[in-house]
Amino acid sequence: xxxxxxxxxxxxxxxxxxxxxxxxxxxxxxxxxxxxxxxxxxxxxxxxxxxxxxxxxxxxxxxxxxxxxxxxxxxxxxxxxxxxxxxxxxxxxxxxxxxxxxxxxxxxxxxxxxxxxxxxxxxxxxxxxxxxxxxxxxxxxxxxxxxxxxxxxxxxxxxxxxxxxxxxxxxxxxxxxxxxxxxxxxxxxxxxxxxxxxxxxxxxxxxxxxxxxxxxxxxxxxxxxxxxxxxxxxxxxxxxxxxxxxxxxxxxxxxxxxxxxxxxxxxxxxxxxxxxxxxxxxxxxxxxxxxxxxxxxxxxxxxxxxxxxxxxxxxxxxxxxxxxxxxxxxxxxxxxxxxxxxxxxxxxxxxxxxxxxxxxxxxxxxxxxxxxxxxxxxxxxxxxxxxxxxxxxxxxxxxxxxxxxxxxxxxxxxxxxxxxxxxxxxxxxxxxxxxxxxxxxxxxxxxxxxxxxxxxxxxxxxxxxxxxxxxxxxxxxxxxxxxxxxxxxxxxxxxxxxxxxxxxxxxxxxxxxxxxxxxxxxxxxxxxxxxxxxxxxxxxxxxxxxxxxx
Numbered sequence: 001x002x003x004x005x006x007x008x009x010x011x012x013x014x015x016x017x018x019x020x021x022x023x024x025x026x027x028x029x030x031x032x033x034x035x036x037x038x039x040x041x042x043x044x045x046x047x048x049x050x051x052x053x054x055x056x057x058x059x060x061x062x063x064x065x066x067x068x069x070x071x072x073x074x075x076x077x078x079x080x081x082x083x084x085x086x087x088x089x090x091x092x093x094x095x096x097x098x099x100x101x102x103x104x105x106x107x108x109x110x111x112x113x114x115x116x117x118x119x120x121x122x123x124x125x126x127x128x129x130x131x132x133x134x135x136x137x138x139x140x141x142x143x144x145x146x147x148x149x150x151x152x153x154x155x156x157x158x159x160x161x162x163x164x165x166x167x168x169x170x171x172x173x174x175x176x177x178x179x180x181x182x183x184x185x186x187x188x189x190x191x192x193x194x195x196x197x198x199x200x201x202x203x204x205x206x207x208x209x210x211x212x213x214x215x216x217x218x219x220x221x222x223x224x225x226x227x228x229x230x231x232x233x234x235x236x237x238x239x240x241x242x243x244x245x246x247x248x249x250x251x252x253x254x255x256x257x258x259x260x261x262x263x264x265x266x267x268x269x270x271x272x273x274x275x276x277x278x279x280x281x282x283x284x285x286x287x288x289x290x291x292x293x294x295x296x297x298x299x300x301x302x303x304x305x306x307x308x309x310x311x312x313x314x315x316x317x318x319x320x321x322x323x324x325x326x327x328x329x330x331x332x333x334x335x336x337x338x339x340x341x342x343x344x345x346x347x348x349x350x351x352x353x354x355x356x357x358x359x360x361x362x363x364x365x366x367x368x369x370x371x372x373x374x375x376x377x378x379x380x381x382x383x384x385x386x387x388x389x390x391x392x393x394x395x396x397x398x399x400x401x402x403x404x405x406x407x408x409x410x411x412x413x414x415x416x417x418x419x420x421x422x423x424x425x426x427x428x429x430x431x432x433x434x435x436x437x438x439x440x441x442x443x444x445x446x447x448x449x450x451x452x453x454x455x456x457x458x459x460x461x462x463x464x465x466x467x468x469x470x471x472x473x474x475x476x477x478x479x480x481x482x483x484x485x486x487x488x489x490x491x492x493x494x495x496x497x498x499x500x501x502x503x504x505x506x507x508x509x510x511x512x513x514x515x516x517x518x519x520x521x522x523x524x525x526x527x528x529x530x531x532x533x534x535x536x537x538x539x540x541x542x543x544x545x546x547x548x549x550x
Contacts, residue, residue, distance in 0.1 A: 148232070175326075
């Protein structure tokens with residue numbers, strides 16, 4: 001049931017470790033619209049469907065202030081250091097805001113760029129919920145209070161009791177199944193999610209767990225609940241959630257190049273396995289903003305939209321938040337959202353006719369973000385031209401989209417000595433078999449070979465360019481990498497390097513689209529030997545030794 005170049009397993013907690021369009025394109029488009037003549041006037045009720053492509057607009061033509069949006073751009077550009085010694089990077093990978101069906105702001109923070117699928121993490125859950133709603137509207141799911149165990153073989157379920165028998169689909173949608181699960185929202189533990197990822201049958205792992213509460217009694221965040229929903233979708237449609245989405249959701253919305261991780265049985269991961277591009281994430285939000293309709297066709301039941309719009313399930317963390325049907329909502333305002341860890345967000349403002357999307361590398365204040373967007377709305381109709389504000393916004397977008405080089409020292413004489421040498425490594429936790437640095441010549445790069453694993457069947461070879469001028473160089477979209485947990489998952493490598501001294505070469509490495517922490521690779525050369533230290537975020541440093549016969 002898997003699709004794509006490679007179908008991989010991926011643990012939500014283990015991810016620590018098509019065209020490429022640069023962010024400059026969005027800057028040029030925005031600047032051209034700002035400094036060119038004003039866009040044609042339109043009424044806010046004009047139906048606009050971005051199935052084939054999104055339309056662009058000057059913010060003032062949609063009643064929004066450029067000055068305030070400039071502050072939003074700066075919010076995304078705030079830099080953070082993911083760990084000691086690591087180069088600070090922007091907290092956002094991308095920022096996109098639409099109003100009245102038009103993009104008024106689009107920024108890609110380097111080295112991330114448009115056209116790269118991004119891991120949604122738990123924002124995947126909202127898509128699983130959306131597919132459940134579509135199946136319900138189409139009659140494949142007869143009712144949302146249908147008992148969950150009706151879709152599975154009760155005879156093989158452990159810890160079966162009246163509580164487990166009472167779990168409904170709606171309980172799974174609201175995270176109130178009562179199934180014992182340890183995955184607190186403060187991310188202090190991923191215990192149950194990790195255990196599920198290591199189990200040979202994820203669905204059975206969830207179904208077999210004991211009950212900690214009566215269904216509907218208490219909210220308890222769980223990747224297990226949503227993986228059961230994905231399994232139910234497969235049971236009632238005969239397709240994986242990914243295949244069903246292609247036919248019933250992604251296809252109608254014009255979403256292409258999606259990628260979805262699956263479990264050992266081919267069930268699309270219900271908790272956090274989906275990859276989408278930012279513009280496609282915005283289409284999901286726009287479907288909800290348009291009350292479940294698309295191009296005049298109802299895709300989601302109106303009752304579903306109403307329930308998401310008025311979330312009532314209280315959660316203890318974070319404060320001031322309610323939950324419903326796998327969407328989060330502010331308790332004190334009409335704003336709801338799909339949220340994934342490290343800042344993957346689709347935020348919907350029904351009263352303001354706005355959808356905002358972020359892909360990011362660190363959790364940020366959702367309330368501050370929502371306030372910045374709300375404060376930019378000045379009117380429901382066209383505003384007068386604000387030349388000063390437009391210039392400020394254009395400058396901020398240009399600055400945020402332009403990578404700033406880090407300091408680079410003089411090259412080492414060692415560069416020509418080690419360039420092209422192949423260093424071999426004994427089996428190690430990174431699965432690294434061999435590595436070669438090519439630092440002499442016009443196209444600096446590294447080449448890597450991995451050990452074969454049960455997941456890969458054979459070793460893989462891949463390479464990435466290296467920027468030696470203080471700027472990242474990006475490779476091509478790839479589905480291969482180091483470590484079993486990243487194998488088969490789409491990403492683009494961005495790498496830059498510099499000599500620390502005559503024997504030590506440093507690399508800063510980012511895996512674009514994964515929203516994960518920066519990596520610092522430290523190469524120390526000693527004759528035919530190489531020590532490689534790898535630092536990933538705040539995790540302990542990894543040290544491996546290699547040698548060459550060259």
